[in-house]
Amino acid sequence: MQLPFLNRLQGLTGPVVNKIVSPGAAGPEQTAAELILQHVLAGLPELVAAAVVLEDSGQALATYTTAREFNVGKVIGYNADVIRQQRLALKALQLPAEEQLEEVLITLRTQLHLLRLLPDGRRFLYVVVDCRDTNLGIAREVMRTCEG
Template sequence: MNIETALKEAMTISGALGVALVDYDSGMSLGTMGGGDWLNLEVAAAGNTDVVRAKQRVISALKLNDDIEDILITLQRQYHLIRLLGSSNRGSSRLFLYLVLDRERSNLALARHSLRSIEADLTV
């Protein structure tokens, strides 16, 4: 599936408020959907790039020889889920899906499962 279809699919996840596909080498989003005045996905994409880079540095410093699947940030009213794309999807650039969920209307386990499925079908 292409980027637009993947973003539309992510927005069908229960409680989804916004989604972005982000290149964490540049911090730029390749596409966004949802969000609005209160959720600037471009700003969030750039900020979460720093989160991913920081965690990558820690994993490297600890010599864990492992990869990040996803990162969860829990707010009082929202979940922010960062799903790194596997090597078959990202080629030479490093990408992640960033999904914002309404905490009261979402099921975190199902959202993670759905993002994993979207990742598997996404072609960039």
């Protein structure tokens, strides 16, 4: 049963957990972002968090988390900065035009944070998995297959 008051009340206590959330107005971009997250969830049911983010603004189109203490909204802007800075670093290397940034991997003791640019070049997919639950190769493959 959907009770709007209870849904709003849950949002006041922190991030909504175990539910895909689209913070902006409904539209085709949000719908596409939600579909991407549904695909990721189907392939990585144990993930900690995921988001589809606009790179230029760092704004989330859709987010998902399984842990209330993991606030995706707080970190996605910094991740957008990581991608922008990495692009500048690659530009400084003066690599051939066909060399493009595809993915950034941040490895922690218990977590893997993956940032994968989507084909339009405007958005990226951010996925956090627990190293004990998910293999890096599987996470990368799931992210790669949702690009289409």
